[in-house]
Amino acid sequence: MARAAVPGGLSARRAWRDATLVERRPETDSAVTLVLDVDGWPGHLPGQHVDVRLTAPDGYTATRSYSVSAPEHGDRVELTIQRVPDGEVSTFLADGLAVGDAVRLRGPVGGWFVWRPGQAGPVLLVAGGSGIVPLMAMLRARVAGSPPFRLVYSVREPDDVIYRDELAAIAATDDVEVRLVHTRRAPEGAARPAGRLQGTDLLTATGWDGGDPPTCYVCGPTGFVESAADLLVGLGHAADRIRTERFGPSGP
Amino acid sequence: MTIPGHPGAEAAYDGNLMAGPLSELFALDVTVAVVRCRGCGASSEVATLRVYGPEPGLVGRCPGCDDVLLRVVRTPDAVWLDLGGVTSLRVPAPRVPLEEDVDRSAQT
Amino acid sequence: MDFVTRGFQGRPRGRDERLPPGQYLTDDFPVLSAGPTPPVDHDGWELWVATEDGARHTWSWPELMALPAETVTVDIHCVTSWSKLDTEWRGVSLDTLLADVETAADFALVHSYGGYTTNLPLEDLLDGQALLAFAYDGDDLRPEHGGPARLLVPHLYFWKSAKWVRGIELLLADSPGFWEQLGYHDYGDPWREQRYQGD
Numbered sequence: 001m002a003r004a005a006v007p008g009g010l011s012a013r014r015a016w017r018d019a020t021l022v023e024r025r026p027e028t029d030s031a032v033t034l035v036l037d038v039d040g041w042p043g044h045l046p047g048q049h050v051d052v053r054l055t056a057p058d059g060y061t062a063t064r065s066y067s068v069s070a071p072e073h074g075d076r077v078e079l080t081i082q083r084v085p086d087g088e089v090s091t092f093l094a095d096g097l098a099v100g101d102a103v104r105l106r107g108p109v110g111g112w113f114v115w116r117p118g119q120a121g122p123v124l125l126v127a128g129g130s131g132i133v134p135l136m137a138m139l140r141a142r143v144a145g146s147p148p149f150r151l152v153y154s155v156r157e158p159d160d161v162i163y164r165d166e167l168a169a170i171a172a173t174d175d176v177e178v179r180l181v182h183t184r185r186a187p188e189g190a191a192r193p194a195g196r197l198q199g200t201d202l203l204t205a206t207g208w209d210g211g212d213p214p215t216c217y218v219c220g221p222t223g224f225v226e227s228a229a230d231l232l233v234g235l236g237h238a239a240d241r242i243r244t245e246r247f248g249p250s251g252p
Numbered sequence: 253m254t255i256p257g258h259p260g261a262e263a264a265y266d267g268n269l270m271a272g273p274l275s276e277l278f279a280l281d282v283t284v285a286v287v288r289c290r291g292c293g294a295s296s297e298v299a300t301l302r303v304y305g306p307e308p309g310l311v312g313r314c315p316g317c318d319d320v321l322l323r324v325v326r327t328p329d330a331v332w333l334d335l336g337g338v339t340s341l342r343v344p345a346p347r348v349p350l351e352e353d354v355d356r357s358a359q360t
Numbered sequence: 361m362d363f364v365t366r367g368f369q370g371r372p373r374g375r376d377e378r379l380p381p382g383q384y385l386t387d388d389f390p391v392l393s394a395g396p397t398p399p400v401d402h403d404g405w406e407l408w409v410a411t412e413d414g415a416r417h418t419w420s421w422p423e424l425m426a427l428p429a430e431t432v433t434v435d436i437h438c439v440t441s442w443s444k445l446d447t448e449w450r451g452v453s454l455d456t457l458l459a460d461v462e463t464a465a466d467f468a469l470v471h472s473y474g475g476y477t478t479n480l481p482l483e484d485l486l487d488g489q490a491l492l493a494f495a496y497d498g499d500d501l502r503p504e505h506g507g508p509a510r511l512l513v514p515h516l517y518f519w520k521s522a523k524w525v526r527g528i529e530l531l532l533a534d535s536p537g538f539w540e541q542l543g544y545h546d547y548g549d550p551w552r553e554q555r556y557q558g559d
Contacts, residue, residue: 018363051272054365062370088371101366109275112268112283112299240300244266304394307440308519308539311394318396320475325543327556332543 016053017041019077019105021097027162030083031130032094033069035076038105043072046137047114047217047245050077050107054089064089067134067219067245068108071117071141077105080162082130113217113245117141121215124237125151126202126228128220132162134245135219139170148175150214154197154224157185197224199231213237219245267301270310273324274298276331278343285343290336291319298322378435380550383443389505390442394538397503398473398524405508407492408527411463419457421508424492427452432491434514436521437550449512451493454485465530469537470511473524478537479546480513480520482530489515492525517548517555 023035044050046068053063070078084090097103115123115138125135132153139149155161161180171178181201186194192201216237218228225246232242267283274282283299294316301312301321309325314337321337335341371384379385402421409417419427431450437443468482484490491512494501501507506523513520519539540546545554553559 016363054368054370055363056368056370057364060370062368092365092368096367097365098367102363103365104363109272110268110283112271112281245268246265302396307392308544309394309542313395320395323542325539327543330543330556334542 016104016106018102019052020102021099022076024097024099027080028160030094030160031080031162032083033078033080034093034097035078036103036105038075038077041075041077042108044068044077044108045114045116046071046141047134048108048110049134050079050105050109052079052089052093053104053106054092055104062089065109065247067137069133069136069140071137080130080133080136082162110245113219113243115141115215115217117143117146119215120147121212122148123150124202124214124216124232125149125153126197126216126218126220126232127151127153128197128224128228129155129160130162131218131220131224131245131247133219135217136163138217139167139176142176146175148177150177150179152179152181152197152201154181154183154201154220156183157194158182158187197228197231199235202228202231202235213241216242217245218242220247222246265303265305267298267303267312269303269306270298270301270312270322270324273310273326273331274333276326277333280343280345282341282343285341287321287335287338287342288340289314289316289319289321290339292317296321378445379443380437381553382555383437383441383550386442386444388442389444389447390438390440391504392438392440392519393504393523394476395474400473400503400508400524400526402508405526407457407509407525409458409461409530410527411461411530412465412532415462417461424452424494424509427456429494430491432512434512436514436518439517439519439544439548439550439555443550448497449491449493450495451491451509451512453488454490454492455488457492458486461530463530465532467531467534469529469531469535470522470525471527471529472522473526476522476524476538478511478520478522479535479540480516481534481547484513484516485528489513515549517545517550519544520548 017039019036019038021034022037025033027033049065049067051063051065053061055061066079068077069080081090081093083094127135167178170176181197182194183196184194216232218225225244229242229244233239271283285298286295287298288295294314296315300315302315304311309323311320312322314321319337323334325332405421407419429450429452433446433448435443435445436447465482467479468485469477469479471477492509493512494509496505509525510523511521511525543556545556545559548554
């Protein structure tokens with residue numbers, strides 16, 4: 001078993017660090033972005049996530065994983081928290097944590113569901129609900145000359161769109177296409193009626209499917225990820241080019 | 253995830269779920285390691301295993317035959333790893349200096 | 361104590377005398393699986409008991425149904441810290457199944473369809489402490505909860521209550537099962553919080 005020396009790398013990722021809230025940005029009625037200043041942060045790649053641990057005065061701890069929503073930027077780590085009804089940690093982070101307060105954080109975690117700036121080939125991002133968060137980190141990591149991206153973002157209704165204004169701005173740039181899919185209620189005048197994600201929503205721009213197939217990143221709740229991945233396979237995407245990240249409870 | 257195109261699979265996760273616990277054991281990213289199944293001989297990237305868990309422990313099963321390939325349990329003070337279901341585990345690693353280079357430098 | 365998060369209290373953690381240390385109450389019935397749910401129907405189902413000298417006893421599903429069954433209401437405690445109170449099960453007592461089995465064994469290794477195993481002292485299966493359960497809450501035991509039949513040993517952590525039971529191997533020496541090989545406790549008493557090896 002290879003145990004190559006990576007000085008500090010492993011222990012750095014496993015160490016709990018103080019993360020102080022420096023800014024809070026509401027995104028939707030139920031989602032908020034937290035900007036944390038993490039002491040000695042080793043850096044991360046778009047798509048990776050972190051563990052956040054809260055500790056009560058009696059020693060009780062609760063730990064949850066959250067995707068990072070922005071690319072590496074010094075000691076800053078941005079998380080977008082979707083309030084889960086009854087969510088012990090998400091509601092505290094979304095409502096209870098004040099600027100200046102600290103939590104414990106470690107990471108980054110995950111080496112597969114990442115997009116490395118400089119990675120060749122077009123990218124198809126498929127988000128369900130707050131599954132947009134790690135994909136947003138990938139979009140935000142693009143630079144001039146990055147390969148073309150397409151985002152298909154499924155939300156229940158228009159008010160659920162996280163990063164609305166920024167996505168509109170990104171959609172106006174070259175080589176990025178953003179398509180919203182509304183499952184319950186579409187905005188007035190929308191060309192696509194409300195309904196769950198279909199294969200036609202995922203059809204990629206001409207030219208992608210020939211010699212240069214995209215790498216697909218799918219993130220969302222379990223059921224969404226499964227059906228989106230199946231649709232992609234049905235459209236001819238190779239299973240080994242589909243990377244998925246799911247969230248949700250561990251048992252049915 | 254359930255491997256696309258394999259109806260009937262029930263695993264709730266793919267091998268990426270193992271990245272966290274395994275990162276405590278390996279200095280390299282084990283999700284891109286390739287394991288060979290002792291049962292059916294198929295080679296699979298750890299990221300593509302059918303993974304059950306995370307509690308009481310992570311169980312990674314072969315996408316080909318569903319045999320248990322590896323298991324990881326994190327107790328409060330230890331990580332337990334079972335690789336009994338695999339004949340080999342290959343991890344891409346940075347190139348190391350050739351032996352003769354090492355020998356030569358040792359003589360100087 | 362670890363760093364305290366200012367303002368964080370967490371869920372209410374009221375004590376209940378029926379709750380072993382470190383456990384919390386749930387009304388759900390979480391499903392934890394180490395593998396896919398094995399497809400087992402009643403026609404193909406068979407239970408075997410093998411003794412240390414190789415003697416083998418088997419029951420078909422109709423033979424199991426012909427045995428006297430009982431209904432119990434018990435609390436169950438999962439090592440992953442959830443406990444569920446007042447769960448109702450129906451099944452055949454292990455005292456009934458093992459009544460005619462001649463053995464000097466001290467230990468049992470329970471085998472499941474799908475390959476899962478768990479070990480426990482034979483005496484913990486006897487004296488009304490264990491059931492081969494085929495119904496939960498008045499209905500046939502659903503496959504994800506271990507149907508057609510699972511072991512129910514409520515005084516130990518619930519991983520000992522193997523789902524999809526197909527056989528019981530009676531042994532002179534203890535032999536660790538699926539999770540017991542990988543850090544979990546050989547006995548698993550929730551009141552002594554025997555979660556892991558060494559607890």
